[in-house]
Amino acid sequence: MPVLPGAEPFHHEGGEIGVLLCHGFTGSPQSLRPWGEHLARAGLTVSLPRLPGHGTTWQEMSRTRWEDWYAELDKALADLRARCSEAFVMGLSLGGCMALRLAEVHGDAVQGVVAVNPSVVNDTPILTLAPALKWVVSSVPGVAGDIKKEGASELGYTRTPVRAAATLPRLWKLVQSDIGKVTQPVLVFRSRDDHVVKPASVTFLQSRMGDNLEVRELTDSYHVATLDNDAPRIFEGSLEFIRSHASVPLAKDL
Template sequence: MPVMPGAEPYHHRGGRVGVLLCHGFTGSPQSLRPWAEHLAAAGLSVELPRLPGHGTTWQEMSHTRWEDWYAELDRTLANLRGHCDEVFTAGLSLGGCMALRLAEVHGTGIRGVVVVNPSIANDVPLLALAPLLGLFVSSVKGVAGDIKKEGAWELGYSRTPVKAAATLPRLWALTQSELHKVTQPVLAFHSPQDHVVKPTSLRILREKLTGGNLDVVELNDSYHVATLDNDADRIFAGSLEFINANASVPLQGD
């Protein structure tokens, strides 16, 4: 299946500290590409994979599920850890959820986590009916492109495949149930004006991460896809500062 121009994965072999970036549901690496390039320019090793079923057609995505997306991230993480002394995970929206899930599973193998408007809760009650709905409707209106900045755009699907969406509640429930395992430092960027993810996800993070390891930064001039919005530079600079502060080895190679 041909990949949409701009949706290609991004790889940069840099220094001994690595970052795995996770894009969001129905999105593509395009939404995080400027962030990835900023971190790479600072000397980090960066991996930004294209998740299965993304960046092609929503019809192809309908044949994938969250386990497929997570497996791709887990495989990429293993490769990154193969040539880095320390690794951080980061993600936007559902990518933020999977970045946290990786931290739950791998423990001390993840040095820290950065999330931007993470989606870790079901904001759409009707999603519980998705398995049944999928028997009659193959897709619904998409969620891509929630950006405040004039002229900015996100490369994502205009339709959301119902069968793929029906697998999300399991991921959310699993991630929520094991958030107590996240003892690494976590930096969360949050847009109060988010038309995709409701405040419930951030509230859950604050309730579950009670060990003093959560820092929240408000993005008052951006919508959901803040990595392409007016506050993007704050995310780029803030995440780099966070990584630098929490890494025990130099960001750039010797």
Template sequence: MTIDPLASPLTIAARPELTGGRRIGVLLSHGFTGQPASMKPWGEHLGALGYAVSVPRLPGHGTTWQECNTTTWDDWYAELTRAFESLARDTDAVVVGGLSMGGALTLRLAADHADRVSGLLLVNPAVATKRLDVKLLPVLKHLVPSFPGLANDIKKAGGDEHGYDRTPLKAIHTLMRAWPPLVADLPKVTCPILYFRSSVDHVVDEASQPLITSKVSSRDVTVVPLTESYHVATLDNDAPQIFADSAAFVARTTAE
């Protein structure tokens, strides 16, 4: 399977001389049908500040939507866990973050490894939806392979996350089946959270934010509204704010 050159993972080594002598890692996850290109500018910004950065390519992404339809939530979570373990071995502390489905995956990681995740960065995370048609997915996924794509919900002119133009139904059904157990485990999340939420988002509706903020056990939760960005805010007009605020958050939550 040919992989889009833009979909190559990003790995940046720590430069502890820039971070007070400590080796600090940041793991960033792209979203469903997206790829590392949507996260690389963010990761590169943090890498330039001395943080070790890992942006993995989730299985079935950066290739074809047909291949994505052969992968599942478990595959994506396994790859993110592998990247987390690798980063954790080489650093003194790790902050994790994600966009959309990547936010759900990193919430899962923070719930499963509460004692090892120093902070959580969320950008328009998805753990629920008010859409009624998702109830038909168990049947629809056997009748049609895909729906129109979700990619490129970007307000900034010329923005491109290089995602798929189709939404693979078998794959997204596994994502939505993972939501209820994740929501049930949100109280296991105890680390500080910086939550970026676009005021206008055509992909993730308003169902997720109140679930997340009300159910996590974290006492340090900051919600930052993004007024000039749509769903893929990491590539949109508010990206500089995400980069700056997250850099300050990483420094604060990993300080000894």
């Protein structure tokens, strides 16, 4: 299946600190490419894979589930750990959820987590009907492109495959049940105006996590904040986070 132009994965060989970037549901690496390039310019090793079924057609995505997307990230983290002495995981929306799942599963192998508008709670009532709905409706309107910045756009699907969406509640339940295993530092960027993910996800994290969680509000962006007006705050904030929590200096700081 041909990959849409701009949706290709991004990789950069840098120093001893690696960062795995996780894009969101029905999105593509394009939504995180500027973030990845910013981290690469700072001397970091960056891995931004394209999740199975993404960046092609929603019909292909319909044949995948969350386990397929997570497996791709799990492999990418193993590859990153083989090349770097330390690894951080960062993600947008459902990518933020899967970044937290990687931290739950791999413990000390993940140095820290940065999540932008993470989705960890089922705040869309229709998803409770998805297991039955998938037999009668193949897709519903998409959620990509929630950006405030004029002229900015996200390369994502205009339709959401119901069969793939029906697998999300299982992932959310796993992340919620194991969130206590995340003892690494976690930085969350939350858009004040988000038309895709409701405040319940960050509220849940604040209620279950301790002092290792920091939440910063974004006042001039919608859901895809990595392509929006507050993107520079996210990029610089994540570098500051790495400098604060890595045990080795960034290559550019040597």
